Amino acid sequence: MSATPPLPLLKRLSPEAWAALTWCAATAYSILVHVRLPGERQDTTGSGSSPLRYLLVIATATAMALLACALMRHRPLSALALLLGGSVAASTTVTLVDIPLAQFVAFDVALGWITATRPRSTGRAAAGWTLGMMACYLLTRLLLGASLGASAVLVMVLPAVVAWLIGRSVREDRQHAQALRTQLTTQAVTAERLRIARELHDMVAHSIGIIALQAGAASRVMETQPTMAHAALQTIEAAARETLSGLRRMLGALRQAEPGQQAEAVPLDPAPGLADIDRLAERTTKAGVRVDVRRQGERRQLPPEIDMSAYRIIQEAVTNVVRHTGATSCQVSIDCQDSELSIEVLDSGPSRSSSSGSGYGLVGMRERVGLLHGDFRAEPRPEGGFRVAARLPVPSGIS
Numbered sequence: 001m002s003a004t005p006p007l008p009l010l011k012r013l014s015p016e017a018w019a020a021l022t023w024c025a026a027t028a029y030s031i032l033v034h035v036r037l038p039g040e041r042q043d044t045t046g047s048g049s050s051p052l053r054y055l056l057v058i059a060t061a062t063a064m065a066l067l068a069c070a071l072m073r074h075r076p077l078s079a080l081a082l083l084l085g086g087s088v089a090a091s092t093t094v095t096l097v098d099i100p101l102a103q104f105v106a107f108d109v110a111l112g113w114i115t116a117t118r119p120r121s122t123g124r125a126a127a128g129w130t131l132g133m134m135a136c137y138l139l140t141r142l143l144l145g146a147s148l149g150a151s152a153v154l155v156m157v158l159p160a161v162v163a164w165l166i167g168r169s170v171r172e173d174r175q176h177a178q179a180l181r182t183q184l185t186t187q188a189v190t191a192e193r194l195r196i197a198r199e200l201h202d203m204v205a206h207s208i209g210i211i212a213l214q215a216g217a218a219s220r221v222m223e224t225q226p227t228m229a230h231a232a233l234q235t236i237e238a239a240a241r242e243t244l245s246g247l248r249r250m251l252g253a254l255r256q257a258e259p260g261q262q263a264e265a266v267p268l269d270p271a272p273g274l275a276d277i278d279r280l281a282e283r284t285t286k287a288g289v290r291v292d293v294r295r296q297g298e299r300r301q302l303p304p305e306i307d308m309s310a311y312r313i314i315q316e317a318v319t320n321v322v323r324h325t326g327a328t329s330c331q332v333s334i335d336c337q338d339s340e341l342s343i344e345v346l347d348s349g350p351s352r353s354s355s356s357g358s359g360y361g362l363v364g365m366r367e368r369v370g371l372l373h374g375d376f377r378a379e380p381r382p383e384g385g386f387r388v389a390a391r392l393p394v395p396s397g398i399s
Helices: 015-033 051-071 076-091 101-117 120-143 150-221 226-254 274-286 304-324 361-371
Strands: 290-297 329-336 340-347 375-380 386-393
Touching (some): 015 051, 101 150, 150 274, 274 304, 304 340
Antiparallel strands (some): 329 340, 375 386
């Protein structure tokens, strides 16, 4: 068993940890800026502040920031206010002319994460709080006599705006991906239901056609040939039981459990294929329509979707012969070549248009062939009767 690959570096730590690390890095940078090497002219720390006061303010601001990081997940707006308060407190340790921009980076990280992961209303509230508190901060500095240039204001406000926009973009990307996954799931469920609907139609239509044919034959010979009528009734019973059994298994597979209950496990029959054509022909022949199966080419294993589709197309075409024509026989040709599978069903019944008996039969056959990128034709024959033909491409490398 292969080991699970490690997470990317950016995902190994939580956003709260990244905000805390960013704050600590910015604080370390702020402290190093005020350190003077031996021989350098010593400046006072801040605007006339003592080193002790400077360290006390930095420690208080750091405590506020770390508390904010702990509250980010559960109380995001309170955490944002604490982070901005800590950044403002740290900025009081420098002169009125300076704005410690690095101290606001942790706040920008928190703002982006809150916007990306919290509801839209929380992200908008965070943006409003940010702009309001920054405006109050800048106004206070102006009232204290600081001169603020436009570049300094933009450098402080612009990263916050960019962080909010990035967080909003991440949230919208996540919502779009979730909506796309939901749509794909819905499409997959719809496609599966359509497939099952085609299977139900093919199975029921064929069986009902056999039952109707046998019932008509039994009613005609019931008085004169009771043995044949009895055989026809037995065929009707067998076809009905087989159809009901198949319906029960298929509907059982579709049944969904109630909340808190486990779905009933229903075994499904293996999907039919060209190997079952002889059994289909035998059953239809017993019903009164002789089916002559002719095979060409080498018999080989086909992909399941091609094998089952070919069987269903032949089954539907034979069912149409039983239901919509007065033919007593039909011919099924199967030609398996290296690159394609050709199937053809011919009957010699009365001429009919390709739209006669229009419903799900021809449409279903055409859809099956179209899904496999094949070619389908259903047309009257010039000499009488009807022809259904399909060519299904077979992928190379299938043996």
